[in-house]
Amino acid sequence: MAERGDATWGRPVVPGSGRLRPLGLGEVRFEPGFWGDRQRLGGEVIVDHCRGWMTRLGWIGNFRAAAGGGSSAGREFADSEIYKLLEALAWEAGRSGRDEPERAVAELAEEVATAQEPDGYLNTRFGWRGPEIRYSDLEWGHELYCYGHLIQAAVARLRTGHDDQLVSVARRAADHVCQEFGAAGRNGICGHPGIEVALAELYRATGEDRYLEQARLFVDRRGHGLLRAGGLGAAYNQDDRPVRDARVLRGHAVRALYLASGAVDVAVETGDRGLLEAVAEQWRNTLAARTYLTGGMGSRHTGESFGDDFELPPDRAYAETCAGVAAVMLCWRLLLATGEAHYADAIERILYNVVATSPALDGHSFFYANPLQQRSPAAPADGDAESPHAAGGVRSQWFSVSCCPTNLSRTLTSLAAYVATADDHGVQLQQLTTCTVRTALPDGRAVGLRVDTGYPWTGTVTVRVEESSGGPWRIALRVPPWADGAVLTHADRRQPVGPDGATLGGVPGYVSVEASWRPGDEFRLELPMTPRWTRPDPRIDAVRGCAAAERGPLVYCAESVGQDPALRLDAITVDASAPPADHGRADDLDGAVRLRCSARPVQVPEAGWPYASNPDGEAAGAAPLTLVPYYAWANRGPSSMRVWLPEAH
């Protein structure tokens, strides 16, 4: 098997079959705008930031040190951060054609190669507690996990037209894994999934069956208690039950989502519909009961894990940035396999409210955990020190476990590759963003279009055809489920788009226009950007009696900075009988649209036993409460914050 299409197209995921074909970095180009700006931040600021820290901390130096028998800096999975950075640099080099990331790839690959052993084994640490025998601690050693990220970096090189040293190192490592862990080898799996998805992609990029077979083996072996269960239980690393028997995601959120992504890849490539449906069901149940309004996943700090159904505390939400990255990986795969718009809806929610939340607006500090409530302003971060833990209240420049900045960088630098898809009939715009799309239909006709929009701040999306060579084809735009009252204007005709992400001759969740397009043709979709209040399922006990403001794809929050000092966020109610109102752009938050609603301070009891027969009443004076997009909070110094606002009764 070989991948369909041009190897230089820059696509992170290239399924051998499925309802939709992904368009890559060579086909979709952002123009300046919300996501275009962030892709640039990822490729020009965050990658340098990560490289600088990892140079300073010695993580990059680990490879030469290991080759020389020296000790290694950082945690047992530090190698993976260099690999994630390599993947980011590969996408950035391929997309931009700039020299700097290209040179960085070559330099880092050179470092990495020094530590590879003759049989392909490559790790600067071995095991968990100091230098140990290889594969002696599969539960915690992260060796296979690290290979996974190495291989994903190599796939990024292959898919941007390079078959270089990095690819060669990764293939030798992958071959070593197949040898060591094949059907006739060790009956083992890694405590942290990640190798599965990587091997499946390497199979796709190279056509070598053994990589797919190894990915399948790793997926099938999990859930049979091969790993020693520690205090966190076998569910922590999804070894409690086979992937195809599970009903919901559980345990460590990133592990669960990486594993599910790999399982989808295996299912798609092997035609295993049962496995695909099992993962789809797990996703549905996870979304219905274990996901925050932001799309964040992982309710517990303990084990960085999913909690029970409806256990979704806003204050102790872990909602790790990497879980957001991993959820996008999973949804993208399910979208390509099924063509169902709700997966793209989820991607939009996660991108705007988890992935975009992590980096500071300047790209030099990051959230690891993404809680929905911060009771007291956190202490300012010490910019020169690694953050020892994943505190949620303030962004940190770097972490002792620093998976999130590098994971973010590889996502942002490849972001345009998650915007559009194609099928036999035309192109689907999965995300509404200012960009150009140039691709070819299966019959060879070149097509091109340009999208202009102020989304997510304004709701008008204009599509202009720039290239078309005869005959009808379709352009579909996803209509988000909240966009009740959307209107399509085409050929001077305004047509209301039906409720529930309704259809106009297409798939549910999309509005689709088919025409024999000529360059210069346009149409326009108008989405209602009216702010709205959203309330939780009554089983989500932790936010009972509260409402959250949303506007378009964005979740909003109240932040203490810039707020009326009479309104202490820990003791207010809001009047949610009227919707929140637009309240202009915030100059200090890159022009984000603010909202406003009416709030009242709540009387709190005197200090003492905090339980009594009668709840306290509300104080008299209402005051306006300003809301900002959740992703933008904590960019103006430490603050208290809450997404869920208690409703006045």
Place this chain on the structure above:
Amino acid sequence: MAERGDATWGRPVVPGSGRLRPLGLGEVRFEPGFWGDRQRLGGEVIVDHCRGWMTRLGWIGNFRAAAGGGSSAGREFADSEIYKLLEALAWEAGRSGRDEPERAVAELAEEVATAQEPDGYLNTRFGWRGPEIRYSDLEWGHELYCYGHLIQAAVARLRTGHDDQLVSVARRAADHVCQEFGAAGRNGICGHPGIEVALAELYRATGEDRYLEQARLFVDRRGHGLLRAGGLGAAYNQDDRPVRDARVLRGHAVRALYLASGAVDVAVETGDRGLLEAVAEQWRNTLAARTYLTGGMGSRHTGESFGDDFELPPDRAYAETCAGVAAVMLCWRLLLATGEAHYADAIERILYNVVATSPALDGHSFFYANPLQQRSPAAPADGDAESPHAAGGVRSQWFSVSCCPTNLSRTLTSLAAYVATADDHGVQLQQLTTCTVRTALPDGRAVGLRVDTGYPWTGTVTVRVEESSGGPWRIALRVPPWADGAVLTHADRRQPVGPDGATLGGVPGYVSVEASWRPGDEFRLELPMTPRWTRPDPRIDAVRGCAAAERGPLVYCAESVGQDPALRLDAITVDASAPPADHGRADDLDGAVRLRCSARPVQVPEAGWPYASNPDGEAAGAAPLTLVPYYAWANRGPSSMRVWLPEAH
């Protein structure tokens, strides 16, 4: 200095000064009843259970193994469990005069003594990760913490009239600590406090000043960053700020409460009023914002720690049993020092709703964490295996970290010593329980009385004088703050007891009767046992819109076992406009009084995205919901449970 009073009186805490004098096991004797039954369970069942498990797991064998250079079983603090068991056995032997616990003390002391080194050092592990150099890992090694429990066991022996091998071993260890960590020695403290309170008590029991001085040094050294701060931060072991500068308890709850207890002892013995007031303020602020309705403390599994103010999730409440034990230790000290009834109120709440919750009714399994909500029934515990983690949904026979069963045993076996106090004018009954009290007033007059009550099920407490030798003296009973409408009947006169735990010629929170008592005189206090709804401070976000039922000192909960199957606990509201009603005794829960209220099932959305603009309405049919005392839950098989019940609006 020498302790006042008889060394055989069996008192866990004997301050050199203070408003109240504690009455010991030789002075207060339970008759059968709620606490008398539990003291017997502790002394006759739980101690044997603990000894059996620790024999089987090799923890007791560790001492001989260490002496022989062998490796040790269990965690680095396993020694302390043997010491806590020894303390329990010492109280039980002293109180009951039975041979069996006396023999057990001798046998275990013999084991312990084998591992003591010539200079007094005694630990079967050294450090954290396998045999290491002594005191090389003060953060995690728990060596000083273990001494603390050894010394407390020895103090129990001294205070029950024995100066035996255990005392000798403990004194040698204490002398070693003073030598090693004295003013001229290592400037170190233990990651886990506990040594402070133990050394202060050893000073009290022996009169040796150096032990007090060492306790003072340990208290004063903390808070200056002597310990390496790990990922949990310096607050984890209270090393973030000096004890006298802190405003609230924080970090690991048991550590914080043990340290505070030690600080009170040091403050009382050195006359340090500033230190005493600092701890009292920390307690006030902790009670006001970091304590569950049950009296449970510790909101986070991560770090077994206090959370932020008002971070009190019911489902993820850690509320460790040992934190309940430690909170009783602290409150008892503050009560003796200040005479303020609210400390005894807190002890009552914690004893009934945390300490009594931990053991199963049969005394053979235990809760470690005590959450206030369990969404789904937990899997039944494997009776033959240690529980690897502190799950809250089901009691376990033993834990890998098994601090709670032994801590519970030493508390239950000495429980009668927390019931009554005396001052120059008479006796105060701090807990309302069936018992006899015999003591002497400072002027030498012997006094005796008997208390009869069906409390906590019924509200009548009858006090009959059994011994009195002329002249007036006072008998005071604590009146709990919820007991609005209490009535005192004395000499055929019924007198309403004022609101707010009002006074009748005594200290706030007590009703006090002074008379020239003669044997056979009686009086009666009647407490209103009407069930009531209690609501949270509006800043406790996690239980907004909910009410909890209480009756007397007991917190109630709804449990799925024995409930109308139409009422799923995750989707109900209760009608809290009328108080819950008594609903007879539960034969399957040792006769506990049940309550009943009216509830309705709540309609829940179809599976899907669990956030929407409109909350779902309530279903039509009301049904009766049965409530049982929280301490009694999960005694009839795994169940779901909740204390906080959403109120219908």
